[in-house]
Amino acid sequence: MLYDWANSAYSVIISTAIFPIFYKASADAAGVDGVDSTAYLGYTIAIATFILAMLSPILGTIADYEGLKKKFFAFFFVIGVVSTGLLAAVPYDSWLVLLALYTITAIGFAGANVFYDAFLVDVTREDKMDDLSARGYGWGYIGSAIPFLVCIAIIMLSQMEILPLSVTAASQISFVITAIWWAVFTIPMLKHVHQIYFITREKKPITNSFKRLGGTLKKIRLYKPLFLFLIAYFFYIDGVGTIIKMSTAYGTDLGISSTSLLLILFLTQVVAAPFAILYGRLAERFTGKKMLYVGIGVYIIVCIYAYFLKTTIDFWILAMLVATSQGGLQALSRSYFAKLIPKDQANEFFGFYNIFGKFAAVMGPLLVAVTAQITGSTSTGVLSLVVLFIIGGVILAFVPETKQEAGMVSE
Template identity: 50%
Template sequence: MLKNFTRQEKGWIMYDWANSAYSVIITTVVLPLFYKSITTGSGIAPNLADSYWGYATSAATLLIATFAPILGTIGDYENLKMKLFKAFFLVGTLSTALLSFTNNWQLLLAFYMLTIVGFSGANIYYDAFLVDVTSEERMDKVSTYGFAMGYIGGSTIPYILSIAMILFGDKIGLTKPLAVKASFLLTALWWATFAMPMIRNVKQTYFIQRTERIIYHSFSRLFRTFKEIRKDKQIFLFLIAYFFYIDGVNTIMHMAAVFGDSVGLVSDTLMLALLVIPIVSFPCTIMYGMLAKKFGSKKMILLGIVVYLAACVLAFNLTSAVEFWILAMLVATSMGGIQALSRSYFGKLVPKENANEYFGFYNIFGKFAAIMGPTLYGFSSQITGQARFGILSISALFLIGGLVLLRMKEVEARS
């Protein structure tokens, strides 16, 4: 599948293959269900456990979001982007491994928050490397293939192995809790192993020459870039729209498993249903890239927003495992496409030599948004006593994001 890509493009795409194991096992399915199981044993009400999970997600995201712009700005200097990427990559993989060594739900949440910092921090530089590894004309294709390979590889293979250990581990002497913890170690090893092509082959092409006072000049450039963003109406409107709709996407990914558990679905059913999401997302993400070439990235992003709006309404009325399967398939059609095209669309709008600065703001909008969604879900669930109202509240984020995006002109790239 990757024979028509360059060595750098392949290395960049393979990192999505690497870190997608984290996205599905730690963020979406296995860790949330393990967390729910140990909180249930501690006597915590299901809606309160959901709220604590949402608050922990928001707190960790707030930490990385606060520093994202300055981290991105520093990464624009020569030879620093990869060094900073490696530092956060190590934090992410090591803290993921540490999840295997506790049964305390508070400590589990602490390690989980560290994994968010490492995963999200590394992604600031990974996203910004897109402008280094490929041309503007190929960005949609490379970005969508990254997400697609992540779904079919990182989100599927280690997840299947994890489910096999959890469901059938007793055949080889593995208890269910031990099998779950083994899946966390598997995730860390998968992430570390398949990140190597990215680390070896991807080079920083666009950069600014290093100065003696990097921190001082970084803050100076940061404020200048902020002023430029405010003056550029297209970039500014896109970031506002992205702030809302990507928050909805991330919240559904983070809360899907705990929501399913709260409405009465058994964990085995949830794990099998969520397994199908990356398999379906693989061809759909590539299809989004192909359709974007014909209809434009903006229209395809809007299509994804409409699909997610429908998913929120259907989730509110969820009554059976079959309906959860249908809902999972609906989300799978657009999950990768909306994220991949958002990344490449923004990459076309920004100046390449300052891409890290701009992607720092791209990430802060995405990360600060990820604080609002889980908090909104947790608050709505807590005050109503029903997780259904938590998931329904997320529809407002997609609605606002879509309306703002509609105000943008049909601008596909910076001339």
């Protein structure tokens, strides 16, 4: 749970809030049109997630060997932390360099999450997975809110000239704060969490890993319920990820001030924390599947409302709606999948879980980016995401909730 606390600072400050605003200002200073700069951000997110989508199943298969899961986790964690800190060294008007370095930070962040998610099977029983996964997301929202509040304070004090810093320098300091927070609170994960389920190391591990990767592909095709869940997840998580990553750029295009955006996003984290934990509790009572449907329903409302969004008040309402369900939907998806798969092949299967999520994250930002440039309106692209949630919900109806019902062999 503390790793969620640690890396969620990146999710908010870099992926969602301060970096997108900093990037948009940098692109504007360089004379790039607002709609185009949002589109370029969408393309960048798509490129980063495509790279991870290609790597995830291969790395996950190799990491199933004894002792390798944590090493792969640490490798990507270091890449993410170092590149995030380096964002502070990029000159303000170098918006292309910002996008390139942001791509590296995203690869480090998402790559570490492949193995972090797979550790879920090592740290709890199946009947506790929904609750623990949701608690992780809940802790993450609280853990991200603290450094985010500090960063907002530094930026606002700089704007009021109380601190002898430019807003540019204040934003760059927030990138350093993010890297430090992420690094420090990952120490318990590195020190205390260990791989319990694994495959014994053998000769020619890379060659055999590719053979097992092919075997897993066959398994996924053979176990129809598991494959159907991944397809459903592909569609609905696409909408979730796109809204999270592009909400700030969208708000900027609507003319909402950076101060209002930062305050809205901060309170979104505060509200999201108890709701994520609530989703886990309600999943124990009503089942994870029913709560996934609740989350999908809320996001359909979000997409429709976003199309008609005009004022800052509208954006506040939209943000609070997102806050009620974004953590719960992601947390229960993670635990739902974890309960269906063999534990000793968790990395391998979570590699495919992430490839479906990452390919979805390629499609969503591209959809918004292309639609924004064709129509000149980001709102149309957001509205189109409704279709993805509906398709995901329909397919989810055919997926069981237990490994036995899914026809997966026991470990």
